[in-house]
Amino acid sequence: MENNNEKSRILSIQNLIIKFKLRGQVLTAIRDISLDLYKGESLAIVGESGSGKSVLVKSIMGLLDKNGYIDQGEILYKDYNLAKFSTEKDWLKIRGKEIAMVTQDPMTSLNPLKTVGKQIEECVVLHQGLKGKDAYNQTLRLLTDVGIHDVEKRYKQYPHEFSGGMRQRIVIAIAVACNPKILICDEPTTALDVTIQAQILQLLKNLQEKYGLTTIYITHDLGVVAKVADRIAVMYAGDIIEVGKTHEVFFNGKHPYTWALLSSLPQLGAKGEELYSIKGTPPNLFNEIKGDAFAPRNPYALNIDFIERPPFFQVSETHFAKTWLLHSDAPKVEPPQSLQGFFEEGRRYVHEY
Numbered sequence: 001m002e003n004n005n006e007k008s009r010i011l012s013i014q015n016l017i018i019k020f021k022l023r024g025q026v027l028t029a030i031r032d033i034s035l036d037l038y039k040g041e042s043l044a045i046v047g048e049s050g051s052g053k054s055v056l057v058k059s060i061m062g063l064l065d066k067n068g069y070i071d072q073g074e075i076l077y078k079d080y081n082l083a084k085f086s087t088e089k090d091w092l093k094i095r096g097k098e099i100a101m102v103t104q105d106p107m108t109s110l111n112p113l114k115t116v117g118k119q120i121e122e123c124v125v126l127h128q129g130l131k132g133k134d135a136y137n138q139t140l141r142l143l144t145d146v147g148i149h150d151v152e153k154r155y156k157q158y159p160h161e162f163s164g165g166m167r168q169r170i171v172i173a174i175a176v177a178c179n180p181k182i183l184i185c186d187e188p189t190t191a192l193d194v195t196i197q198a199q200i201l202q203l204l205k206n207l208q209e210k211y212g213l214t215t216i217y218i219t220h221d222l223g224v225v226a227k228v229a230d231r232i233a234v235m236y237a238g239d240i241i242e243v244g245k246t247h248e249v250f251f252n253g254k255h256p257y258t259w260a261l262l263s264s265l266p267q268l269g270a271k272g273e274e275l276y277s278i279k280g281t282p283p284n285l286f287n288e289i290k291g292d293a294f295a296p297r298n299p300y301a302l303n304i305d306f307i308e309r310p311p312f313f314q315v316s317e318t319h320f321a322k323t324w325l326l327h328s329d330a331p332k333v334e335p336p337q338s339l340q341g342f343f344e345e346g347r348r349y350v351h352e353y
């Protein structure tokens with residue numbers, strides 16, 4: 001994953017292992033992940049509940065729960081190895097001002113006792129070095145940028161006076177006010193209804209361009225990522241099992257788990273038929289995982305999948321997947337019939353595009 005011609009790396013995660021201690025036992029939530037983030041891109045991380053998406057990004061912000069720890073690996077940002085940070089003082093150099101996060105529940109990031117204007121303005125003062133009237137005007141500009149109307153009146157209101165979608169916009173304004181280089185969005189629209197969800201996605205896209213942000217967008221909904229992401233990383237049981245440009249993963253996915261995720265997209269379901277759902281459950285992370293973690297649920301599993309963990313096989317300059325099916329000795333396996341039409345249509349579209 002070293003070569004990406006157009007872009008330079010802004011963050012590099014190398015061989016990261018994260019564990020949690022729980023009731024005298026140890027659970028491995030992140031199992032040796034390496035991932036580069038490129039300047040200006042929008043990377044989506046997708047995967048089922050419990051696959052480790054939030055743990056991964058929390059480790060970048062120094063926000064792991066107290067019983068969690070980085071067992072191994074590096075998180076390189078500028079001249080820092082964030083994996084070695086141990087004090088809050090260290091993290092204050094990064095959190096908010098270099099890397100900011102928007103989470104699912106905006107209320108947890110807002111102070112209910114302060115007007116939203118003041119909350120945004122504090123970041124403007126602290127991180128943009130503005131004062132008085134300038135800071136106030138910049139705050140109004142940010143409110144406008146995130147799609148809030150009647151900004152002078154809204155400035156003076158408290159979080160409870162806003163709807164869920166509007167609160168999420170305020171949280172985004174606060175994040176942007178700190179001038180971060182990287183914005184992490186952890187399921188920012190999950191709690192919102194579909195129309196609002198689309199608006200927030202569009203907003204994030206606009207802000208990314210306007211402020212030159214690099215974004216990581218987390219979701220368990222593969223359907224939304226095509227709209228926001230330049231690249232997709234697919235997570236399963238604490239590992240990234242496939243990564244590539246959005247169209248590569250969408251229309252030329254190689255890992256059977258990616259196929260399973262794609263097959264559960266509502267747009268693929270035939271009318272009146274039940275939506276495809278992946279059979280079985282993910283592995284227990286307290287146990288050591290042998291081979292490909294998806295093997296027990298994988299109808300295409302080979303013998304070796306139960307024995308040896310697959311490495312990343314390269315599909316293109318930017319596309320990699322951890323499946324033994326890509327090994328030169330593997331039998332030729334076609335993606336499920338139900339996906340083939342989707343793949344062909346998608347490739348044709350990308351070609352014409």
Ligand SMILES: Nc1ncnc2c1ncn2[C@@H]1O[C@H](COP(=O)(O)OP(=O)(O)OP(=O)(O)O)[C@@H](O)[C@H]1O
Nearest residue numbers: 020022029048049050051052053054055056065220
């Ligand atoms: N504080 C903790 N103690 C023990 N285990 C934890 C802790 N936090 C997370 N985990 C475990 O780590 C694994 C990954 O959790 P994580 O929250 O990253 O999943 P996720 O992919 O974000 O899921 P979701 O889509 O539901 O948000 C899960 O098995 C979870 O139970």
Ligand SMILES: [Mg+2]
Nearest residue numbers: 053054055186
């Ligand atoms: Mg999560």
